[in-house]
Amino acid sequence: MVGKAWPLTHSQETGPWAPEGHRREAADPWWQRQQAQEGRMQLGCAWVAARRGGGRKLASWRLLSPQRQTDRQTDSWQEAAWGPQLLQQTSWLNEPPLGLAPHPSMVQACGGRSRAQPLTLSLGAAMTQPPPAKTPAKKHVRLQERRGSNVALMLDVRSLGAVEPICSVNTPREVTLHFLRTAGHPLTRWALQHQPPSPKQLEDEFLKIPSNFVSPEDLDIPGHASKDRYKTILPNPQSRVCLGRAQSQEDGDYINANYIRGYDGKEKVYIATQGPMPNTVSDFWEMVWQEEVSLIVMLTQLREGKEKCVHYWPTEEETYGPFQIRIQDMKQCPEYTVRQLTIQCREERRSVKHILFSAWPDHQTPESAGPLLRLVAEVEESPETAARPGPIVVHCSAGIGRTGCFIATRIGCQQLKARGEVDILGIVCQLRLDRGGMIQTAEQYQFLHHTLALYAGQLPEEPSP
Numbered sequence: 001m002v003g004k005a006w007p008l009t010h011s012q013e014t015g016p017w018a019p020e021g022h023r024r025e026a027a028d029p030w031w032q033r034q035q036a037q038e039g040r041m042q043l044g045c046a047w048v049a050a051r052r053g054g055g056r057k058l059a060s061w062r063l064l065s066p067q068r069q070t071d072r073q074t075d076s077w078q079e080a081a082w083g084p085q086l087l088q089q090t091s092w093l094n095e096p097p098l099g100l101a102p103h104p105s106m107v108q109a110c111g112g113r114s115r116a117q118p119l120t121l122s123l124g125a126a127m128t129q130p131p132p133a134k135t136p137a138k139k140h141v142r143l144q145e146r147r148g149s150n151v152a153l154m155l156d157v158r159s160l161g162a163v164e165p166i167c168s169v170n171t172p173r174e175v176t177l178h179f180l181r182t183a184g185h186p187l188t189r190w191a192l193q194h195q196p197p198s199p200k201q202l203e204d205e206f207l208k209i210p211s212n213f214v215s216p217e218d219l220d221i222p223g224h225a226s227k228d229r230y231k232t233i234l235p236n237p238q239s240r241v242c243l244g245r246a247q248s249q250e251d252g253d254y255i256n257a258n259y260i261r262g263y264d265g266k267e268k269v270y271i272a273t274q275g276p277m278p279n280t281v282s283d284f285w286e287m288v289w290q291e292e293v294s295l296i297v298m299l300t301q302l303r304e305g306k307e308k309c310v311h312y313w314p315t316e317e318e319t320y321g322p323f324q325i326r327i328q329d330m331k332q333c334p335e336y337t338v339r340q341l342t343i344q345c346r347e348e349r350r351s352v353k354h355i356l357f358s359a360w361p362d363h364q365t366p367e368s369a370g371p372l373l374r375l376v377a378e379v380e381e382s383p384e385t386a387a388r389p390g391p392i393v394v395h396c397s398a399g400i401g402r403t404g405c406f407i408a409t410r411i412g413c414q415q416l417k418a419r420g421e422v423d424i425l426g427i428v429c430q431l432r433l434d435r436g437g438m439i440q441t442a443e444q445y446q447f448l449h450h451t452l453a454l455y456a457g458q459l460p461e462e463p464s465p
Helices: 020-025 029-052 066-070 104-112 124-128 143-147 157-162 172-182 189-194 199-207 281-290 370-381 383-387 401-419 424-434 442-458
Strands: 006-010 061-063 087-089 119-122 186-188 257-260 270-273 295-298 317-320 323-332 336-345 348-357 392-395 421-423
Touching (some): 172 424, 189 442, 270 401, 370 383, 370 401, 370 442, 392 401, 401 424, 424 442
Antiparallel strands (some): 006 119, 257 270, 323 336
């Protein structure tokens, strides 16, 4: 039935509209069934074409079924029993739908709003014209195609249970600090004297101690290199002594010195520093004044093959920056020399005791531990130590080798006297936390054990274990 035009009726049409032949054939039931089936097919085609099209608004149309064409007596618009075949379209746009061309006779009726003539739409074009071409959709590029492989996208969840738990990895710096804070090897007085570790054991123990030196990159202080006697021996930043600048200077607060903890971890008992240089003598005396130092222990000669320290104290009286230094008294002992000094700044004057211990060669150990123990006793018996208004300044050349040995010896003697045991490994670790490299050699570490064993023998007897 393609190409056959089915009658269309305006919604207000009331006159006869069906041809005479149709009225005669309507009485045949077989004919009615055929017409109903063909009407359903063409109605569906018209609906599809109308949905794909668009155009001007023609009017309000109703497309009727063939059974409606045979029933002239029925004015009702009720749908036939064979299904919904009444299509109402009241909102078409301004152009005729694609494939539904109006009958020539309907143009006049539409333009003049006449209801005298029936209007028909040709369904031939709607049945034969192909649908408009669709724009091909943009191909979706999958993630796998963009990557080129799906290996990275696959996860075998079956193996997750066998994966070891993730744990944090300590940096070398954290490992160093942990060792220095926790390491220890306590020795009783009896064990220190009668069952001391062998030299090999002490050497191995010493070599395990991190040096905790400071790199120049960690010390962000402009111009500090000109004030360092040794370029690799630098003060640890967290315990560095900062000068308050009693006088206005352009070289900042830097001095190569560190606060050192004493017995039982007491803060700022000592200041370990390098031997003063020609351009740091005034800085040294400023530190002594600022920290209210009353005792200075010097553990080097001025020259030991090369310069180890400048002569920073006067022969009688000298001025260093704003500080005036004067010799009040001097006492010569077999192993050391004691000088009583006064330091004056403006109208204020203070007393300072200076001890020069010269019986200790650089990078070596004394022939006997007796002189070092006598030096420790001199410091303990000094009234300046008892008053202790400020730290004890201890220096050699670099401020770590002999300086570290003296401080460790005094702390060890205090431990033995108070507790009856000593932790030499723990003492050295504490010193290196405050200033890197304290106790420079394994020989010095062994000498420290020997000195403390000698001191333990001088203490009152204790029962053996």
